[in-house]
Amino acid sequence: MDKKTALSHYLECERMLNTFFEEVNYCLPNCISQEKGKMYHEHVGFVRGDVGCCTFNYHASTHSIIGCLDVLIEERGDSIPTNTEEEIEGVGQPCDYHTSDGCLLTEYKGPLCLGAICDEQKNYIKGWFGIKYNSDYVIEQLERILNGTTSSENIIEFKKEILKNIEVVKRVKEYSTK
Ligand code: SF4
Ligand code: SF4
Numbered sequence: 001m002d003k004k005t006a007l008s009h010y011l012e013c014e015r016m017l018n019t020f021f022e023e024v025n026y027c028l029p030n031c032i033s034q035e036k037g038k039m040y041h042e043h044v045g046f047v048r049g050d051v052g053c054c055t056f057n058y059h060a061s062t063h064s065i066i067g068c069l070d071v072l073i074e075e076r077g078d079s080i081p082t083n084t085e086e087e088i089e090g091v092g093q094p095c096d097y098h099t100s101d102g103c104l105l106t107e108y109k110g111p112l113c114l115g116a117i118c119d120e121q122k123n124y125i126k127g128w129f130g131i132k133y134n135s136d137y138v139i140e141q142l143e144r145i146l147n148g149t150t151s152s153e154n155i156i157e158f159k160k161e162i163l164k165n166i167e168v169v170k171r172v173k174e175y176s177t178k
Contacts (some may be wrong), residue, residue: 044090068147076108111142
């Protein structure tokens with residue numbers, strides 16, 4: 001698969017995952033708006049809420065496929081901002097793109113940014129919506145899409161799974177407000 005096609009599939013998956021997590025609506029009320037968030041660090045406990053889990057430059061990190069971010073970074077076409085955020089004691093500087101208003105990137109985020117969530121949110125998704133969310137699986141699919149090493153059939157299947165999860169969340173929410 002050529003790079004442009006791979007990137008366009010990736011960006012579509014990004015939008016779909018954004019919709020999924022917007023529907024779940026866990027991070028803002030339970031972490032980002034709280035003094036202490038859900039990200040646990042072994043040396044300092046739960047880190048400050050507004051940072052969420054953006055405690056590291058995950059936009060530039062990969063899970064298993066080295067080099068899969070090249071096309072993303074190239075097409076993103078910006079320069080990495082200078083981080084002026086206050087350091088988290090015992091943890092270090094939050095991600096370069098993190099600000100008090102959230103992430104500066106509205107799209108072209110890395111697979112780890114899009115796919116990784118904390119255990120608390122996984123438990124919530126399982127408990128409320130019956131969905132077993134698997135971060136490793138989602139990140140792997142995103143990396144393989146970016147890298148152009150997955151088949152069109154797999155991409156279609158992956159998108160279907162996200163869409164199905166969005167529908168499940170919407171249905172459960174509708175049902176619980178009746
Ligand atoms: S995934 Fe967890 S730690 Fe990260 S922002 Fe959401 S609630 Fe916070
Ligand atoms: S790029 Fe955005 S989502 Fe990713 S780690 Fe940085 S602040 Fe968080």
